Amino acid sequence: MVDKMTGSHKTKATGPSYAGPMAGQRGVALLLAVWAVILLGGLVGGLLMTAGSEARLARNLIAVEKAQNLAEAGINRAILLLLSSDDLAELELGGAAGFTLRLDDAAEIAVTIRDSCGQIDLNWAPAPLLSAYAVAVGLSPASARQFTEAVIAGREDGHRSSGNLSPSGFGQLPALPQVAVPNAIPVAPWQTRRDIARLPGIGPRELAALLPGLTVNCREQGADPQYAGADVRRAVTLSGLPGRSHRLAYDIVAEVKLPGGAVAATEAALWLTRDSDAPYRIVHWYRR
DSSP states (O other), X not given: OBOTXXXXXXXXXXXXXXXXXXXXXXXXXXXXXXXXXXXXXXXXXXXXXHHHHHHHHHHHHHHHHHHHXXXXXXXXXXXXXXXXXXXXXXXXXXXXXXXXXXXXXXXXXXXXXXXXXXXXXXXXXXXXXXXXXXXXTTXXXXXXXXXXXXXXXXXXXXXXXXXXXXXXXXXXXXXXXXOSSOOOOOOSSOOSGGGGGGSTTOOHHHHHHHGGGEESSOOOSSBOGGGOOHHHHHHXXXXXXXXXXXXXXXXXXXXXXXXXSOEEEEEEEEEEOOOXXXXXXXXXXXXX
């Protein structure tokens, strides 16, 4: 700049500028806004993930409930088949009979019907038959003996707590109340065949081998070879203790697979009563 009085140039002084407190406040506000955006983004993302997880959980629960209801429908279909058969021999229950239902949505219901007296009753079978069956399905003689002793001991414990139950023919069957809602009705020390899972020496492999030929529903000491599977027939031969079916007791298993992967199974044990008012009685009903 030129000085009008002297004609000389003046240099304008420079130095640090000072914009006042507003500049600092704007910087802090910007930082807070950025953090707020990050925080809100995290909250929204978390909510979306939670909503997605809850939706998947709800779908899984619905699928499981659907599978269980279909399994029960399979049991009821089998009961209807038993009740509608004038001659139960036509069902060809040698070992087991069954059918498979495939629904429009690709769901599959596999149902198996077994004459209970083609199996070995945990509450009535004598020790030689139990032991022979255990050997027939692959247990060692020592393990078969341990299994047999544990089953007999379980009976004795149950007798002491619930009163004596001596083997009897089906004509002396204790009265079983008809139930509107399926449930287990106490009838003997061994309530279900799956109770053997708690016995010493019975792991998953032994349990899978033993279950198919066992029941708690026949209430006879022997097993009828005509309605038995191969392992039970072998056990009957080894022990020399055949039985005879009265064609009143049946074990039914319904297994369901849904396209999405959900599975369910229901087991039922029942007696036909030949009573038109109450044609059958549920002894045992189990979801697994």
